[in-house]
Amino acid sequence: MPKTKLSNADPTILAAVADYFKVLSEVSRLQILTHLRSGPMNVMELSDATGLGQANLSKHLKVLTQAGILSRSPKGTSAYYEIVDPVIFKFCDLACDRISDRVLQQAASFAKLQSRS
Amino acid sequence: MPKTKLSNADPTILAAVADYFKVLSEVSRLQILTHLRSGPMNVMELSDATGLGQANLSKHLKVLTQAGILSRSPKGTSAYYEIVDPVIFKFCDLACDRISDRVLQQAASFAKLQSRS
DNA sequence: CTTGTCCCTAACTATGTAGTTATCTAACCG
DNA sequence: CGGTTAGATAACTACATAGTTAGGGACAAG
Numbered sequence: 285m286p287k288t289k290l291s292n293a294d295p296t297i298l299a300a301v302a303d304y305f306k307v308l309s310e311v312s313r314l315q316i317l318t319h320l321r322s323g324p325m326n327v328m329e330l331s332d333a334t335g336l337g338q339a340n341l342s343k344h345l346k347v348l349t350q351a352g353i354l355s356r357s358p359k360g361t362s363a364y365y366e367i368v369d370p371v372i373f374k375f376c377d378l379a380c381d382r383i384s385d386r387v388l389q390q391a392a393s394f395a396k397l398q399s400r401s
Numbered sequence: 402m403p404k405t406k407l408s409n410a411d412p413t414i415l416a417a418v419a420d421y422f423k424v425l426s427e428v429s430r431l432q433i434l435t436h437l438r439s440g441p442m443n444v445m446e447l448s449d450a451t452g453l454g455q456a457n458l459s460k461h462l463k464v465l466t467q468a469g470i471l472s473r474s475p476k477g478t479s480a481y482y483e484i485v486d487p488v489i490f491k492f493c494d495l496a497c498d499r500i501s502d503r504v505l506q507q508a509a510s511f512a513k514l515q516s517r518s
Numbered sequence: 519c520t521t522g523t524c525c526c527t528a529a530c531t532a533t534g535t536a537g538t539t540a541t542c543t544a545a546c547c548g
Numbered sequence: 549c550g551g552t553t554a555g556a557t558a559a560c561t562a563c564a565t566a567g568t569t570a571g572g573g574a575c576a577a578g
Contacts, residue, residue, distance in 0.1 A: 295428065295432075297497065297500075298428050298431045298432060298435070299428050300497075300500045301425075301431060301493055301496045301497060301500065302425070302426050302427055302428045302431055303426075304496045304499060304500055305422045305423075305425040305426035305496065306422075306423075306426035308418075308419070308422040308426075309419050309420075309422035309423035309425075309426045310419055310565095310566075311412065311415050311416050311419045312566080312567090314415045314418060314419055315412075315415060318415070326524085326525090327524070327525060327526095328523095328524070328525090336567090337567070337568065337569095338524085338525070338526090339525090339526080339527080339567080339568070339569080339570090340566070340567050340568075341525095342525065342526055342527080343526090343527090343565095343566080343567090344566090346526085351503070352499065352502070352503035352506065358525090358574095358575095360524090360575065360576075361523060361524045361525075361574070361575045361576065362523090362524055362525075362575095363524080363525065363526090369499065369502075371495070371499065372499075374495070375492070375495060375496075376418055378488070378491070378492060378495075379418045379421045379422065379492075380414065380417075380418060382421060382469065382486065382488065382489075383414075383417045383418065383421055385469070385486075386468070386469035389469065427535095427536075429536080429537090443554080443555090444554070444555060444556095445553095445554070445555090453537090454537070454538065454539095455554085455555070455556095456537080456538070456539080456540090456555090456556080456557080457536070457537050457538075458555095459555065459556055459557080460535095460536080460537090460556090460557090461536090462555095463556085475544095475545095475555090477545065477546070477554085478544070478545045478546060478552095478553060478554045478555075479545095479553090479554055479555075480554080480555060480556090
């Protein structure tokens with residue numbers, strides 16, 4: 285086989301994939317990622333940019349870092365976070381495509397319902 | 402701009418993306434998808450294949466259908482579910498790649514720690 | 519050393535949801 | 549018609565986690 289992938293139903297792999305998606309399934313974390321797209325930021329800058337509380341932000345940053353999506357580099361008293369894996373934006377774009385397809389399809393169905401009544 | 406994508410920080414789009422990922426962030430739902438990969442199945446077949454309870458399964462199928470990932474076609478007294486959008490497996494493969502990278506990297510760090518002590 | 523700043527962590531609350539049990543509807547069968 | 553089966557739905561419990569508040573540790577400035 286070329287790669288393991290998720291063809292098989294190995295529960296361990298499935299759990300890992302689910303966990304990875306879970307990391308990306310919170311608006312606050314996606315917010316953080318979009319703001320980090322332009323470059324590294326420290327926690328205070330991110331707090332200003334996103335409007336998230338410092339403690340809350342810190343927790344999200346930990347989750348993203350442990351998932352291998354961000355890296356943390358302490359500089360003096362502050363900590364700078366940076367996107368390690370820009371591929372995640374391809375992920376998000378893919379999701380956007382799926383979603384817009386879905387929305388367009390729903391709009392079409394809705395229009396059909398409208399014209400029928 | 403070519404497409405809207407998630408370059409901007411539009412909270413509506415972010416929420417939609419987060420919801421989409423949330424659908425894919427449960428082991429049971431990924432299980433369902435892997436079993437449906439070989440073709441359409443009805444609820445009972447899926448219940449046998451996955452070991453999930455009927456009611457629970459029904460809820461997951463509803464979520465997946467509403468997300469535009471599955472389609473439902475009633476046949477007699479049973480309902481057959483089918484994958485509408487095979488692209489989701491590209492998603493999962495991408496996630497698998499990210500995860501294995503991460504795991505390998507962790508293994509390397511761990512080995513380095515070991516050799517140091 | 520003292521003070522202030524930045525960040526992390528612990529403890530707590532509130533909310534969302536996976537899974538179960540029980541009930542209900544709809545289609546087939548006698 | 550009543551009985552059976554497949555599936556959806558409602559009510560409930562158990563658990564996970566987002567967000568807050570409070571406190572602690574590390575570094576810089578004085």
